[in-house]
Amino acid sequence: xxxxxxxxxxxxxxxxxxxxxxxxxxxxxxxxxxxxxxxxxxxxxxxxxxxxxxxxxxxxxxxxxxxxxxxxxxxxxxxxxxxxxxxxxxxxxxxxxxxxxxxxxxxxxxxxxxxxxxxxxxxxxxxxxxxxxxxxxxxxxxxxxxxxxxxxxxxxxxxxxxxxxxxxxxxxxxxxxxxxxxxxxxxxxxxxxxxxxxxxxxxxxxxxxxxxxxxxxxxxxxxxxxxxxxxxxxxxxxxxxxxxxxxxxxxxxxxxxxxxxxxxxxxxxxxxxxxxxxxxxxxxxxxxxxxxxxxxxxxxxxxxxxxxxxxxxxxxxxxxxxxxxxxxxxxxxxxxxxxxxxxxxxxxxxxxxxxxxxxxxxxxxxxxxxxxxxxxxxxxxxxxxxxxxxxxxxxxxxxxxxxxxxxxxxxxxxxxxxxxxxxxxxxxxxxxxxxxxxxxxxxxxxxxxxxxxxxxxxxxxxxxxxxxxxxxxxxxxxxxxxxxxxxxxxx
Amino acid sequence: xxxxxxxxxxxxxxxxxxxxxxxxxxxxxxxxxxxxxxxxxxxxxxxxxxxxxxxxxxxxxxxxxxxxxxxxxxxxxxxxxxxxxxxxxxxxxxxxxxxxxxxxxxxxxxxxxxxxxxxxxxxxxxxxxxxxxxxxxxxxxxxxxxxxxxxxxxxxxxxxxxxxxxxxxxxxxxxxxxxxxxxxxxxxxxxxxxxxxxxxxxxxxxxxxxxxxxxxxxxxxxxxxxxxxxxxxxxxxxxxxxxxxxxxxxxxxxxxxxxxxxxxxxxxxxxxxxxxxxxxxxxxxxxxxxxxxxxxxxxxxxxxxxxxxxxxxxxxxxxxxxxxxxxxxxxxxxxxxxxxxxxxxxxxxxxxxxxxxxxxxxxxxxxxxxxxxxxxxxxxxxxxxxxxxxxxxxxxxxxxxxxxxxxxxxxxxxxxxxxxxxxx
Numbered sequence: 001x002x003x004x005x006x007x008x009x010x011x012x013x014x015x016x017x018x019x020x021x022x023x024x025x026x027x028x029x030x031x032x033x034x035x036x037x038x039x040x041x042x043x044x045x046x047x048x049x050x051x052x053x054x055x056x057x058x059x060x061x062x063x064x065x066x067x068x069x070x071x072x073x074x075x076x077x078x079x080x081x082x083x084x085x086x087x088x089x090x091x092x093x094x095x096x097x098x099x100x101x102x103x104x105x106x107x108x109x110x111x112x113x114x115x116x117x118x119x120x121x122x123x124x125x126x127x128x129x130x131x132x133x134x135x136x137x138x139x140x141x142x143x144x145x146x147x148x149x150x151x152x153x154x155x156x157x158x159x160x161x162x163x164x165x166x167x168x169x170x171x172x173x174x175x176x177x178x179x180x181x182x183x184x185x186x187x188x189x190x191x192x193x194x195x196x197x198x199x200x201x202x203x204x205x206x207x208x209x210x211x212x213x214x215x216x217x218x219x220x221x222x223x224x225x226x227x228x229x230x231x232x233x234x235x236x237x238x239x240x241x242x243x244x245x246x247x248x249x250x251x252x253x254x255x256x257x258x259x260x261x262x263x264x265x266x267x268x269x270x271x272x273x274x275x276x277x278x279x280x281x282x283x284x285x286x287x288x289x290x291x292x293x294x295x296x297x298x299x300x301x302x303x304x305x306x307x308x309x310x311x312x313x314x315x316x317x318x319x320x321x322x323x324x325x326x327x328x329x330x331x332x333x334x335x336x337x338x339x340x341x342x343x344x345x346x347x348x349x350x351x352x353x354x355x356x357x358x359x360x361x362x363x364x365x366x367x368x369x370x371x372x373x374x375x376x377x378x379x380x381x382x383x384x385x386x387x388x389x390x391x392x393x394x395x396x397x398x399x400x401x402x403x404x405x406x407x408x409x410x411x412x413x414x415x416x417x418x419x420x421x422x423x424x425x426x427x428x429x430x431x432x433x434x435x436x437x438x439x440x441x442x443x444x445x446x447x448x449x450x451x452x453x454x455x456x457x458x459x460x461x462x463x464x465x466x467x468x469x470x471x472x473x474x475x476x477x478x479x480x481x482x483x484x485x486x487x488x489x490x491x
Numbered sequence: 492x493x494x495x496x497x498x499x500x501x502x503x504x505x506x507x508x509x510x511x512x513x514x515x516x517x518x519x520x521x522x523x524x525x526x527x528x529x530x531x532x533x534x535x536x537x538x539x540x541x542x543x544x545x546x547x548x549x550x551x552x553x554x555x556x557x558x559x560x561x562x563x564x565x566x567x568x569x570x571x572x573x574x575x576x577x578x579x580x581x582x583x584x585x586x587x588x589x590x591x592x593x594x595x596x597x598x599x600x601x602x603x604x605x606x607x608x609x610x611x612x613x614x615x616x617x618x619x620x621x622x623x624x625x626x627x628x629x630x631x632x633x634x635x636x637x638x639x640x641x642x643x644x645x646x647x648x649x650x651x652x653x654x655x656x657x658x659x660x661x662x663x664x665x666x667x668x669x670x671x672x673x674x675x676x677x678x679x680x681x682x683x684x685x686x687x688x689x690x691x692x693x694x695x696x697x698x699x700x701x702x703x704x705x706x707x708x709x710x711x712x713x714x715x716x717x718x719x720x721x722x723x724x725x726x727x728x729x730x731x732x733x734x735x736x737x738x739x740x741x742x743x744x745x746x747x748x749x750x751x752x753x754x755x756x757x758x759x760x761x762x763x764x765x766x767x768x769x770x771x772x773x774x775x776x777x778x779x780x781x782x783x784x785x786x787x788x789x790x791x792x793x794x795x796x797x798x799x800x801x802x803x804x805x806x807x808x809x810x811x812x813x814x815x816x817x818x819x820x821x822x823x824x825x826x827x828x829x830x831x832x833x834x835x836x837x838x839x840x841x842x843x844x845x846x847x848x849x850x851x852x853x854x855x856x857x858x859x860x861x862x863x864x865x866x867x868x869x870x871x872x873x874x875x876x877x878x879x880x881x882x883x884x885x886x887x888x889x890x891x892x893x894x895x896x897x898x899x900x901x902x903x904x905x906x907x908x909x910x911x912x913x914x915x
Contacts, residue, residue: 079536081847388861390836405851408821418842418859423833426862433848433855 038095044068047195050095054164054198057171067184067194074188081381081413082321082350084294087258094196094229153211158242159204160215163231166202173204177235181264181302181329189260190298193229197262200231205240205271214471216245230261236271238305243274245474259319261297269305269332276470277314278478284320286376289348292320299326303335303361311338312355313469315478320349325383327356330364330392337366340466344482345378345410354384354401354415359392359425368399371463375406381413388425395425403433404462406455500530500624506551506665507632507697517616521630528624540809540841541751541780546695546723551665554578555692556658561585564654564687569902571649574599574637577656579666579696581635588651595647595680596640600633600669607638610673618701618729620755625725629667629699636669639682643675643705650681650900657722659692670700674708676733681711683903688718693748695723702730702738706760709737713903714752716744717910720775723749734760734789739897742769742781743907745914750779757786758794765794768894772887772914773806780809787820796827797894801887801915805837811845812857818849827857832864832890834915888912 038049047068051061076087153160159170167174184194205211236242259281265273284292295318301310312326322345328337339355357366366386374380382401403412414431436458444454460467463482470478504525530547531538555578565573572588574581574597581599588597598607616630641647657664674680688694704710716724724747732738742752756765771779785794800808810829831840844857864886872882891911898904 403846403848405848405853408818408851410851411847411849413845413847414857415845416843416859418840418861420831420833420840420842420861421838423836423838423863425833427860428862429842429844429857429859431844431846431857433846433853435851435853 037093040093041090042092042094042196046094050196050198053095054167056164056167059171059175060167063178063184064195067191068196070185071188071191071195074191077188080323080352081379081383081415082323082352084321084350087294089192092258095198156209156212157206158209158211159202161202163197163200163202163233166233170202170204173235174202174233177233177264177266178231179264180266181300182262182298187298189296190262193231193260193262193298197229197231200233200261202232203234203242203244205236205242207237208239210240211242214243214245216247228257228259228261232261232263234265234273234275236265236267236273236308238269238271241272243276243471245276245471247278247280247474258294259296263297263299263326265301265310267301267303267305267308267310267335270307271305272309272311273301274311274471275299275301275313275326276474277312277316278470278474278481279314279316279318279322280481281318282320283318283347283349286347289320292349293318295319295322295324297324299324301326301328301337303328303330303332303337303364305332305335306361307334307336308332309336309338311340311469313340313466314342314353315466315470315481316341316343316351316353317481319351322349322351322353325354325356327358328366329358329360330366330395331360333361334363335361336364339366339368339370340469341370342373342463342466342478342482343371343380344373344375345380346374346376347378348376349378351379352381352383354382356385357387357397358385359388359395359397362391362393363395364392365396366398368397368401369465370399370401371466372401372403372412373406373459373463374403374410374412377409379411379413381415382431383415385417385419386427386429387419388422388427390421392422393424395422397425397427399429401431402462403431404459405433405435500547502550503547504628506553507628507667515612515615518631521616521622521627524622524627525624525631528622528627530624537782537811539843540807541749541778543725543749543751546725546749549663549693549695551695552662553665555664555694556660556690558582558585558656558658558689561654561656564656564685566652566683566685566902566906568905569650569652569683569900572597572651573654574651575654575656576635576668578658578664579635579655579668590649591647594641594645596642597651598638600636600638603638607640610640611638611671614671614673614701614703615669616701618703618731618757619699619727620729625697626699626727629669629697629727633667633669633697633699635667636671638670639672639680641674641678641680641708644677645675646679647681650683650903653682653684655684655686655696656689657687657694657696657718658689659694661692663693663695665695666697668696668698670698672700672702672710672712674702674704674710676705677707678705679709681900683713683715683900685715686718686722686724688722691719691721693721694718696725698724698726700726700728702728704730704732704736704738706733707735708733711739711899713741713898713900714743715907715910716742716747716750718747720746720748720777722747725751727753728755730754730756732756732758732760732763732765735762736760737764738766739899740765740767741895741898743910744769744771744773744779744781745910746773747777747779750777752781754781754783755786756784756794757788758792759788761789761791763789763792763794765792766897767794767796768897769798770891770894770911771798771800771802771808772891772911773800773802773808774804774915775806776804777806778809779807780811782809782811782813784813784815785825787814787816787823787825789817790819790821790823792820793824794826798829799891799894800829800831800840801834801891802831802838802840803834803915805835805839807839807841809841810859811843813845814847814855814857816846816848816850816853816855820850821852823850823853823855825853825855829857829859830890831861832887833861834863884912884915887915
């Protein structure tokens with residue numbers, strides 16, 4: 001009898017796992033927008049084409065060329081704990097833009113197809129002004145289509161615009177800050193990005209200004225075979241504050257799409273930048289892993305000033321491969337870096353993500369909270385570096401990286417590197433790996449919850465520490481994403 | 492660049508190409524492998540923090556100065572076999588062995604009985620899964636070492652003491668050592684291996700240990716590395732543990748210009764219990780790298796690692812702990828902890844724990860801390876009239892002795908305690 005029950009429960013579990021694994025991508029669809037595409041492949045001409053399409057000044061082209069030539073000399077990195085077929089960099093379109101844009105004054109002028117896309121994504125751009133008070137710089141593929149609230153922000157001296165506009169309107173700022181944190185020589189994908197980036201966002205918060213609203217950009221990859229190469233640059237001058245949201249979903253695809261973005265943050269004395277990401281790109285076919293997005297991103301912040309603070313929060317549920325390490329260089333004395341992450345992998349997804357905290361200044365502090373959840377046949381790795389340099393007196397770090405395993409075909413891995421070169425520093429690291437406790441589930445069930453709800457509750461509790469860091473507008477979406485991803489995934 | 496490394500490799504091999512012992516297929520294979528094996532560089536993930544190139548640059552000799560007695564080198568009150576190796580070569584005059592009678596077959600290489608020769612032929616090189624230039628050189632050419640075989644059901648009560656004394660002359664001394672321990676089913680063995688050097692000469696030791704513990708067997712293996720600041724050790728220890736077996740390992744490192752202790756255990760049966768502890772107390776420009784890998788290949792196993800370090804001067808400590816849980820190794824309990832205290836401004840510590848887990852019903856954790864001595868505690872002690880240095884000693888004692896508690900050889904425990912207390 002007891003045995004029967006166990007068997008029955010087992011098959012029940014299997015069924016649920018299967019259901020979960022077979023869950024189709026909710027945001028999968030494609031939009032019909034005629035796009036303006038560069039020919040496949042990468043060479044000097046393509047870079048010139050991208051540059052001229054964007055009417056860029058000469059110095060920008062020179063920068064791209066410098067990066068391209070450096071990229072040619074570099075080898076593709078292979079050290080990550082992920083597997084994927086070799087990428088043919090000559091089989092990617094490096095430029096694709098929605099129809100040539102004319103200057104738009106109101107939302108009515110935006111292509112109705114685009115507006116529909118946003119509606120499906122759940123971003124009511126038309127209602128945005130009234131309802132949420134969030135200024136949105138919406139990027140579809142590679143060209144910025146519409147920026148709202150710009151004027152209002154302009155009154156405060158805040159610059160929030162697409163990268164290409166910034167190149168035109170604020171060349172002195174771009175020349176000063178671009179490549180300051182992530183130089184074009186930094187790594188293979190950063191070099192590639194510097195050569196071929198098409199657009200992105202630029203934020204500049206002047207001295208003493210506290211940005212009154214959450215700045216947000218929705219990225220969407222929207223055209224077959226287009227690599228998306230974004231560049232985001234946020235500069236916070238002395239005593240300023242900004243919170244920036246980045247969220248992504250992408251349509252269902254058959255071919256892998258490479259996404260190699262670069263994000264640079266610079267914070268001066270007493271400035272604070274909060275950068276939040278919810279990533280839900282197409283994870284690929286659950287059985288074969290085919291078709292998902294490759295998300296190879298370089299994100300780095302520089303706490304340049306005294307008492308500056310940079311905080312990264314990420315909820316990673318999508319992409320076939322996630323390979324990124326949002327990092328903070330703590331250069332200013334008393335500066336602070338934070339990293340909060342929830343990474344959920346399912347099906348054939350692979351994630352190799354974590355952070356780097358480089359302590360250079362005195363009394364610098366960093367906090368790392370990473371929660372990995374792996375289900376299906378996925379592999380989820382945390383890789384992080386905490387380095388206390390010689391001069392970083394009284395530096396402090398606490399790291400915690402926990403992994404939760406759901407199902408017996410997945411893997412959870414941690415690769416933390418801890419380098420301490422100063423005796424006054426204190427570094428603590430903890431990592432645990434476990435599955436959801438049967439006793440926890442039993443406890444919930446005994447109180448009338450079904451197994452699925454119990455798991456959802458436990459996982460949400462498990463990730464709460466991170467979800468709490470998200471701005472309100474995002475927290476709701478992230479929680480929804482988590483419960484969709486984990487529905488029925490009982491271990 | 493590559494060619495200079497090749498040259499180093501060649502001169503290193505030349506020094507260690509001794510007359511070479513009994514040729515088995517493992518030795519022949521290792522010799523062939525040496526043709527292509529490369530010297531590890533810091534670009535290799537597993538050697539990221541340790542530069543071995545300089546080790547190979549020196550030109551070595553295999554003969555050193557004489558050592559007349561073992562006075563001061565013996566662990567007090569530890570009764571049992573004593574095997575002494577002087578400058579890497581077995582010294583019959585200083586050694587006595589056979590105290591376990593029929594319960595243990597033991598002999599140094601070169602003096603093997605037929606039975607032990609058979610053990611060597613069957614098992615030598617069997618466990619080396621990740622051959623590198625050091626292990627291959629050892630397999631190919633090491634003609635010195637200790638072979639132990641404890642038959643099924645036998646309990647070797649008397650511990651074995653293996654003492655290495657190096658007395659290098661003007662020229663740098665190189666030596667190789669190979670241990671092969673086979674502990675039978677339901678058998679028990681205990682080994683304490685100590686390393687010393689006389690004088691200030693440079694030396695380099697390339698050692699490989701293979702430990703095979705069969706079902707229900709038990710092995711306790713202690714290493715105390717206490718050579719001079721000019722001595723380097725490249726140690727590789729491989730263990731293969733059968734069902735229900737138990738192993739306790741302890742590695743204590745006091746000194747050494749460059750010490751690398753590679754420890755690779757495979758838990759190859761169910762319900763294995765493995766306790767791996769280590770302490771390093773280093774100073775000056777010493778560099779000590781403990782690399783451990785625990786392979787959980789079967790379900791229901793338990794492993795616990797605890798490594799603690801005190802680093803001062805401009806010394807560098809490295810700890811890499813790799814735990815690999817295989818897909819079917821359910822109900823695994825694997826724990827790892829690395830705690831370090833830095834006493835000086837120029838001390839460095841690199842810690843790299845690494846968990847790779849492919850099974851879901853497991854409990855794994857690792858923790859790492861690096862910091863300095865708790866000032867509050869020092870203040871407390873000083874407020875009660877204990878001088879600062881004394882207080883620091885007390886703290887270090889309390890901090891490190893936790894790792895020793897699991898050892899069963901009392902005299903060894905007392906010896907370690909005395910050594911640790913006298914270190915700083």
